[in-house]
Amino acid sequence: MEYKQALKQIAKGQFAPVYVCYGSESYLIQEFVQRLTEHLIEPEQRAFAVGRYDLAETPIDAVIEEAETLPFLAERKLVVASGAAFLTGAKESGKVEHNMDRLTAYLKAPAEFTVLVLTVSADKLDERKKIVKALKDADRLVPCGMLGEAELTQWLQQQADKAGFSFAPGAAEQLIQYAGTSLQTLVKEVEKCSLYIGSGGVITTDDLGQLVTKTVEQDIFQMVEHIVQMKMEDAFTMLAELLRRKEEPIKIVMLIARQFRIILQVKDMTQQGYSQQQIAGQIGVHPYAVKIAAGQAGRFDTGRLMSILQQLADLDYRMKSGKIDKVLGLELFLLRLAAA
Structure with a gap:
């Protein structure tokens, strides 16, 4: 049923x-x-x-x-x-x-x-x-499984309607990128938006930047998007913010590697003819994340993605073995990506 x-x-x-x-x-x-x-x-x-x-x-x-x-x-x-x-x-x-x-x-x-x-x-x-x-x-x-990408956006719009406000174009999708796909988390963010904007108001992407408390995982997700779009200044700004919040550099490397691994998996399975819904089930991520990764995958060939993952593995080893300063290692990694 x-x-x-x-x-x-x-x-x-x-x-x-x-x-x-x-x-x-x-x-x-x-x-x-x-x-x-x-x-x-x-x-x-x-x-x-x-x-x-x-x-x-x-x-x-x-x-x-x-x-x-x-x-x-x-x-x-x-x-x-x-x-x-x-x-x-x-x-x-x-x-x-x-x-x-x-x-x-x-x-x-x-x-x-x-x-x-x-x-x-x-x-x-x-x-x-x-x-x-x-x-x-x-x-x-x-x-009672995860909602698909279109269902999730529609659900957010419905929650906003119930709360008496609306999302500007692109704002609902931005909220998902910031807060993740958990409905419990998104409900709380909708309540926060409602209190901020008031009845009849319209929440913009700029409003969300001030309102939403992002997890480190979501920050890394956004950082990788900046890297893919070659917005390296924004990527460095986000890295500086993560370090200011005392996030462990090794954890940051691990999460960046996880995101690039998802991109590689999505690229490979898309080439094999899998749908985004099938890919989501196979690799255990939300369909919305698969959609974003599919867009990112188009900017890299398979060899480049594997090279990036190897660089991250080497960086992880050098950090843990004390062969490089952790912050310097992360900054050099981003610079090499920009140069390439």
């Missing part, structure tokens, strides 16, 4: 007896449970009609027993159980034993007065398992 489809059904008052929300985007999982709560349980009843369990501490038998128990002073109840790792291929710790037969039996005859939600932070479930096949056949799986 697609995430948006499930939300539309919930808004219409159509509830499935069991949902399994899985994926790496925890914000979407939280939003799904919140929407269910709002549409299923009256506000004054939520204290005793919503039960939450951690499956790392509670066996599934106890959760199902709760689901089969009549609600107290309410027509319906919501039972949410997080950490359903037994649905994935991950090795279970063995601290709690879960009876899958009990869950399979409940799936065939769920309580009419309960909506049961199982959640797990995993991109994939183990479809070799009978219970996962049963849940899939019953259309109870709700994927």
